[in-house]
Amino acid sequence: MSIVTVTLNPALDLSVTIPSLQKNQVNIATNQHLGPAGKGINVARVLSDLGHTPIVTGFLGRDNAAPFTQLFSEQGIRDHCLRLAGNTRINTKISEGDGSVTDINTPGLAVTKAAWSKLCLQLNALVDEVEVLVISGSVPPGVSLAQFSALIAWGRQHNKAVILDSSHAALEAGIKARPSLIKPNIDELSTLMGRTLSHEPDIMAAAGQLQQQGIAHVVVSMGAQGVYWFTPTQCWHAQVPKVDVVSTVGAGDSLVAGLSVGLVHSDTSFFDPESILRRATALSLLAVTQVGVGIYSSQQYADYQAAITITERAARRV
Numbered sequence: 001m002s003i004v005t006v007t008l009n010p011a012l013d014l015s016v017t018i019p020s021l022q023k024n025q026v027n028i029a030t031n032q033h034l035g036p037a038g039k040g041i042n043v044a045r046v047l048s049d050l051g052h053t054p055i056v057t058g059f060l061g062r063d064n065a066a067p068f069t070q071l072f073s074e075q076g077i078r079d080h081c082l083r084l085a086g087n088t089r090i091n092t093k094i095s096e097g098d099g100s101v102t103d104i105n106t107p108g109l110a111v112t113k114a115a116w117s118k119l120c121l122q123l124n125a126l127v128d129e130v131e132v133l134v135i136s137g138s139v140p141p142g143v144s145l146a147q148f149s150a151l152i153a154w155g156r157q158h159n160k161a162v163i164l165d166s167s168h169a170a171l172e173a174g175i176k177a178r179p180s181l182i183k184p185n186i187d188e189l190s191t192l193m194g195r196t197l198s199h200e201p202d203i204m205a206a207a208g209q210l211q212q213q214g215i216a217h218v219v220v221s222m223g224a225q226g227v228y229w230f231t232p233t234q235c236w237h238a239q240v241p242k243v244d245v246v247s248t249v250g251a252g253d254s255l256v257a258g259l260s261v262g263l264v265h266s267d268t269s270f271f272d273p274e275s276i277l278r279r280a281t282a283l284s285l286l287a288v289t290q291v292g293v294g295i296y297s298s299q300q301y302a303d304y305q306a307a308i309t310i311t312e313r314a315a316r317r318v
């Protein structure tokens with residue numbers, strides 16, 4: 001059994017660092033890096049650093065698939081991604097000296113009906129191997145929101161824990177299929193609820209509303225303000241230490257990787273949200289202190305776990 005991540009719209013991330021972005025000017029980057037990414041791919045990379053053997057699936061462009069194939073083979077990730085004619089998109093991530101990031105994401109490779117059918121067949125063939133299904137990222141051209149939502153419903157019908165990490169219309173559509181856990185960031189949650197959320201009582205009320213719609217776990221990532229995790233019975237908050245931010249890209253994916261490991265035991269007595277949240281949040285701190293994701297230092301991972309403060313909040317239900 002494995003954690004399976006589905007990335008319908010992966011990307012090569014072109015990460016550039018500049019001191020301060022000047023609009024309408026020539027900006028000279030001090031660093032650049034082009035590497036395989038996309039939300040579910042990032043999740044799998046972190047899982048493999050944690051000692052898991054995740055399965056990745058979704059779509060890749062055949063013409064520039066080599067960096068992905070190399071990553072999967074180096075990291076021991078089981079590659080079930082379907083290759084389509086053309087190139088996987090390139091997303092640009094501009095990191096500035098103050099830690100802010102500007103993302104320029106492109107729409108991605110169009111998925112044909114035949115390719116979608118192949119993915120469905122492949123998932124059916126993998127079903128007995130799925131321990132947790134992580135569905136991450138945007139919906140590429142050619143895939144409808146109904147198909148996206150059906151993917152989540154498929155996982156739930158097969159009694160799998162399904163994590164959904166997406167945004168905008170895809171998040172809204174996906175929620176209707178009642179994933180087991182969603183991980184919006186605070187802006188995504190505000191957009192979803194149609195109101196600005198920033199204070200704890202508002203976030204609690206929003207999470208409660210979503211739980212009433214059948215989503216057991218709502219995790220809200222809040223950047224430097226840490227993480228809230230609303231389980232069916234409790235509410236936890238992770239407070240993060242101040243860190244030197246290199247790039248926040250992939251921080252949410254690293255958090256999701258840690259949560260996916262935790263959900264493996266969600267219906268057993270081994271389920272311990274406090275320690276899952278501590279570890280998952282530490283993984284997100286490793287992400288913000290590097291370009292890309294992964295455990296670059298076991299000692300740093302341990303130190304971040306020790307520096308995170310987890311508190312239980314009195315859950316308020318709507």
Ligand SMILES: Nc1ncnc2c1ncn2[C@@H]1O[C@H](COP(=O)(O)OP(=O)(O)OP(=O)(O)O)[C@@H](O)[C@H]1O
Pocket residue numbers: 099184185186220221222223224225226227240241242243245248249250251252253254255281284285288
């Ligand atoms: N500036 C920061 N300082 C400390 N921790 C941070 C910072 N930004 C992010 N984090 C950590 O990473 C987690 C996820 O970040 P964030 O809320 O920005 O998610 P996200 O928007 O989904 O990220 P992304 O889409 O870029 O992967 C936070 O909950 C926090 O633990």
Ligand SMILES: O=P(O)(O)OC[C@@]1(O)O[C@H](CO)[C@@H](O)[C@@H]1O
Pocket residue numbers: 009011012013037038039042091103105136137138139167249250251252253
């Ligand atoms: O367009 P999506 O799928 O929503 O997001 C894609 C993306 O921004 O997400 C990852 C960071 O979370 C990046 O590696 C990648 O470029």
